[in-house]
Amino acid sequence: MPTREEMDQEYCWKLEDIFETDELWMDSCTELEKGIEEFRELKGELSRGPEQMYQVLCKSDELQKRLESIYVYANQKYHQDTGNQRYQEMSGKAADLSVRLSDALSFVEPEILSVEDRVLEQWLADFEPLGGYRRYLEEEMRLKPHILSEEMEGVLARAGELGNSPQQIFMAFNNADIDFGTILDENDEEAVLTHGRYVTFMESRDRRVRKEAFQKLYETYGKHKNMLAATFAANLKQARFFASLRRYPSTLEAALDGGNIPVTVYHRLIEAVHDSLPAMYDYVALRKRLLKLDELHMYDVYVPMIERPEKEISFSEAREIVKSGLQVLGEDYTALLEEGFENGWIDVYENQGKRSGAYSWGAYGTHPYVLLNYSGNLNSVFTLAHEMGHAIHSYYSDHAQPYAYAGYRIFVAEVASTCNEALLIHYLLEQASGQEERAHLINYFLDQFKGTLFRQTMFAEFEQKAHEMLAESGSVSAQGLCELYYGLNQKYFGPDMVSDPEIALEWSRIPHFYTPFYVYQYATGFSAAIAISSKILRGEPGIVEKYKEFLSGGSSRDPIDLLKICGVDMTSKEPVAEALRVFAEYVGELDGMFRKF
Template sequence: MNKNKTLPKRSEIPAEFKWRLEDIYPSDEAWEEDVKKVKEMIEQIKSKQGTLAQSGKHLLDALVLQDELTKTMDQVYVYARMRRDEDNTNSTYQALTDRATSLSTQVYSALSYIQPEILAIDSEELKKLQASEPGLEHYRKLLEEITRFKPHTLSAPEEAILAQVGELASAPGKIFGMLNNADIKFPMITNENGEEVELTKGRYIQFLESKDRRVRREAFEALYATYGKHRNTIAATLASVVKRDVFYARTRKYESALKAALFADNVDLSVYDNLIATVREHLPLMHRYVALRKKMLGLDELHMYDLYVPIVKEVEMEIPYEQAVATIKEALRPLGEDYGRVLETGFTSGWIDVYENEGKTSGAYSWGAYTTHPYVLMNYQDNVNNMFTLAHEMGHALHSYYSNKNQPYTYADYTIFVAEVASTLNEALLMHHLLKTTTDKAQRMYLINYYMEQFRGTLFRQTMFAEFEKLIHAKVEQDEPLTADRLSEWYRELNVAYHGKEMVVDSQIDLEWARIPHFYNNFYVYKYATGFSAATSLAKQILEEGQPAVERYLNFLKSGGSDYPLNLLKKAGVDMTSPEPIREALSVFRDLLEQMEELAGIQTPSTP
């Protein structure tokens, strides 16, 4: 929309391109009323401490009040934060956000006794309480989920000690964050225009996408030379965070740190192992892609710094917002009339904040409160990437919409394990539509390249990260040290295995582990790969089976958090305890490879 060099002010954005936060609260005064209500409920919930075991009625009253309190608090916080996101320079909403954050801390502090108090109730006694109060049937799954943790919950004094060391346990991540985001300074490099430019983490990928190979190599070498100066410090920090994970797992009587991390989602170890084994089985496809990339770039040697530069010359694909909306609606037709109706409502009823303005929060997200429709923040630019981002965020939004409409507040929230499925599925359907309708050869090649890079970055790369995490935790559990040299050695072996003989695995990449912040949030990255695989498999089923697959998928969206994620996905049509969904996703990658080879007139070694 805005073609000028300067960003418009918030007031200059037309109303039809702004979200309608009045649907949450008609005014700031109405927000203040709910703040008062939250404060009153905090005192009410505090008064119930120590009473939960007295009767089924007491337990029910506390759980009902907890739901009402957190539901209202969510609405208070979402409104304040999203108002601030419209323009972060607005001091009114800076203040409201600060107040909401403080109030949220008070709420969760007041609620902190509920779970330990329930866990302190004898199992048989808890069953009697449930039988005595019919209203507790609604909370049966919640109570089961709380008591599932009982074998891994310590005595009250021991839990208090663990709570007190929580700040110490978070120290490695904080130290890495300060080093990585504040203290590390990268050198100047010479850009494509011969200008001296400071290398930053934000600019790094831009430099790796440069058509000038010298720029790519210089940025790559400069980045890792900088991390190399801190390699021992970062190794000690990473070792500390892994030891923390192992300590907590052992203290809470889990078999391993990995099993402890999977327990929260009730995910079996086979899911993690199947992902790695199945991707390993299909590494020849990744090697074939590397060989294709090498040939299409016309290089004698493909280096690690050549992985991000597009293999297809940039094509003009300007996509205004209105065109993106129309394309997405058409692409998602396979999801049926009801999905299309909700999607249309989202596009026309104040769900989306479309364009960038002065002070607006960058990036994109989908968010909202249970009590209203979901919202999407965009900073739309007229290109392919932003069209896919819009489809992605609307996938999240409609997942939340269906979940909130069909589940009570207690079970509406879905886990991170399934969160990326709905968004990635929308992207898969959009890509299928574009490839089906795009006749221009250059544009088709550009789109295929875009999609293959998603597979490389999400399925292959995140699985490699997951394998590295599993390895380093196992080493600590076997009392082996994590030194910078050993971490680099193991990381290099993975890169060689994943990229194959056509790739020159530069020595600098051995240090990539030193710059990955995800490793400080243990066993998280595998969910990117499983979510991507599940979404790709479901999209394939929807396109091939039609209505039966659509109904299964819509029921998945409507289920929210009413069951464990693996059960929800199985009902939708993907069994993540089996390698099949990952194999199905990789079969799509194989098809893309073959299409690109045909369009480019290039043959690479065939893969089994």
């Protein structure tokens, strides 16, 4: 595994587009510290009149934009090498500045809410520039029952650092400290087991390799299960603490209320997936038959069902495949893809200490960034399409919206990325050279459904029950979490799957659980994306333009209303049910093809 210093810069992101040097980053930190102290002096100004309110809100945006650049730069430096002490410290400083700014801004909401609704409406009518903050102010009024006194808001802001601690502890352990050791690869050669390589090993045709990687990984987590349970329990408690103080009945309602998402959307997702579990069981039975196994184990879940030699796909080839697959979105979209490929948006390959997985992130005023751990297979190609979907979504919203509305809500965050994947799989299916290749691609698409719609819904149900467990008993244990997770795994995979004891520990390695009630949106986003991509592929008049309007919306409307631009209503069960019908149809097609072979 190469060190960061040994990486080819052609495949590394250009963080100098945010700050040319670490020294300039430090200068910006100093300026922000000064700005924070100056902002504290504006206390009392917001409620004096419309012009004063406008000036304070503008200053608040200015400080938050500066913090965003500082925070993103420091953390992406840290993520490219989590063992680097300098960037650990910079990340810590950025977190401290975030808490200090939150504390300084803590008087803003209470002062806004001290203005009577009728007076605020008159101010908006009298002073046109303030109208740019209309939606923000209306959202503040909607959330008024959950905004506390100025003193309490200050306390909560200062408590933010404590609230982030469980996630920071987990990230440090999971990315820098944990050591899985080595296994013997397909050539009986010793190979280091890492997060990135685990995924590759689990797709190996050699069942011994899959089993050894699976057991070695969970053996390692098992040695730390009590520490990980304590860390996760602390995360559950911090979520309950903040939800309770903000007068929410539950952590679920607190998490969804920021985007004005009805909790029924969460419950209907789980119900719709429960209704379609027979299709999942058919898929599991099909996988067992196609792999010709007497028993299907959890380490058999990711290997392709169709035995087809998968050639190494270079990153340059992946770029061209993605561009071709997304041409249906128009020349302006593919031009943005090319700009990202050529101009340092992407950090491509794994190196020692690099954060696992993949994500897109960035700061307002500069282009977005994508972190990959590209491994040269078909899944890596789809990951590239997925993360560039996030990045271009951010690009559209940043360029169409002012800072106050540029950041889109988490609920719609997975729509653009998954829509890219759906369009790409359709393109590849059309290009398939024969039945075997088509079967291979259907296998891949079914695995996306399994991993995104079914698996993430299982995660969502686990989260809900874990938070309820804490609320009911006041504590959670490693044993309790393992039993809960194991039971759900059995329920979602059904009778043809052997739920190995090790899988009970899977909850302990999922980073997204440290952002409470995030993962369900992968499933709802996947469903919405299937609906939108189907409209695009059918050539529905105006849908591409409507889709780009959606991408440009940021948070200028509620997420539910943004999706309605494209004719998708997530308050109904239909988008999820339709996606699950597509899944069942493809299971049936692949089953029919298998019976012909």
